Amino acid sequence: MTHWTVTTLRIGELYLQHGGAIVRDPVHVWLVRGGVAGKAVNLLVDSGMADIPTVHQRLKVKGWGGGHAALTAALGQEGLGPQDIDYVVCTHLHFDHADNLDLFPEACVVVQRAELMAAVDPVPSQRIFYWKSTLRNLIERKRPAQLRLVEGDTDLLPGIRLLSVPSHTEGMQVVVVTTEKGRVALVSDLGDHYRYWYPADPRATDHPLRSLSDAFLTGNIRSESERVWQAAMRRVLDNADIVVPAHDFRIPLRMPEQWFAIPDSTDGDLAHVPPADDEN
Numbered sequence: 001m002t003h004w005t006v007t008t009l010r011i012g013e014l015y016l017q018h019g020g021a022i023v024r025d026p027v028h029v030w031l032v033r034g035g036v037a038g039k040a041v042n043l044l045v046d047s048g049m050a051d052i053p054t055v056h057q058r059l060k061v062k063g064w065g066g067g068h069a070a071l072t073a074a075l076g077q078e079g080l081g082p083q084d085i086d087y088v089v090c091t092h093l094h095f096d097h098a099d100n101l102d103l104f105p106e107a108c109v110v111v112q113r114a115e116l117m118a119a120v121d122p123v124p125s126q127r128i129f130y131w132k133s134t135l136r137n138l139i140e141r142k143r144p145a146q147l148r149l150v151e152g153d154t155d156l157l158p159g160i161r162l163l164s165v166p167s168h169t170e171g172m173q174v175v176v177v178t179t180e181k182g183r184v185a186l187v188s189d190l191g192d193h194y195r196y197w198y199p200a201d202p203r204a205t206d207h208p209l210r211s212l213s214d215a216f217l218t219g220n221i222r223s224e225s226e227r228v229w230q231a232a233m234r235r236v237l238d239n240a241d242i243v244v245p246a247h248d249f250r251i252p253l254r255m256p257e258q259w260f261a262i263p264d265s266t267d268g269d270l271a272h273v274p275p276a277d278d279e280n
């Protein structure tokens with residue numbers, strides 16, 4: 001059995017307007033390293049957002065980082081370049097998860113067929129989140145080795161399983177990685193903070209919601225009903241040992257070394273981070 005390691009790469013932040021305040025959303029991609037049949041294999045889960053000037057121009061959202069420079073620098077800190085990535089698995093095709101694909105012309109991009117359709121013909125509320133740059137990058141991948149469209153749950157490689165979980169988007173997928181401690185679910189925006197997964201747990205949220213014991217919080221940006229979304233989150237927990245939400249500051253940077261199921265405290269959750277100095 002192949003055991004993989006997962007490294008979180010923080011490539012930037014988005015400063016989202018929330019009432020009168022700014023909520024900081026870190027933007028991550030995950031480097032998954034292991035081997036198959038004696039050969040080293042590197043996967044990237046998501047490819048992150050465009051550079052902040054571009055994001056600001058299109059969405060009027062500020063922040064820092066993003067783009068080829070931030071992603072290349074983050075890979076460089078792990079001793080890798082874009083050419084060393086064998087697979088890029090897109091959890092979904094929103095702008096903060098699936099830009100920069102042109103950095104990896106030789107890698108195989110893996111995405112649910114339903115998500116590509118969603119990007120071509122989005123539900124109306126999500127049109128602004130699917131960018132033409134992502135679509136263009138995908139359509140230019142004509143060789144089979146450059147693009148793999150999957151349908152439903154898929155065993156991509158030994159120890160790398162894709163769970164199809166329509167919820168946030170129509171073709172959302174969660175990547176479950178087997179490490180030596182257990183199975184890590186890179187859940188992306190199926191529940192992008194711990195409080196969505198553990199709404200009644202005081203370690204996950206300042207405002208435990210006992211009424212939601214044994215259930216989940218679901219997000220506002222959604223393509224499916226709450227019932228479908230709840231079932232998707234339950235299925236992920238049933239098929240994994242820990243979850244790693246996409247936009248929580250508290251997620252472990254190195255797994256399995258910094259393995260945890262729920263953080264020890266809410267310190268570092270978005271709500272606790274003061275508005276950043278506005279330098280951008």
Ligand SMILES: [Zn+2]
Pocket residue numbers: 094096097189192246247
């Ligand atoms: Zn996101």
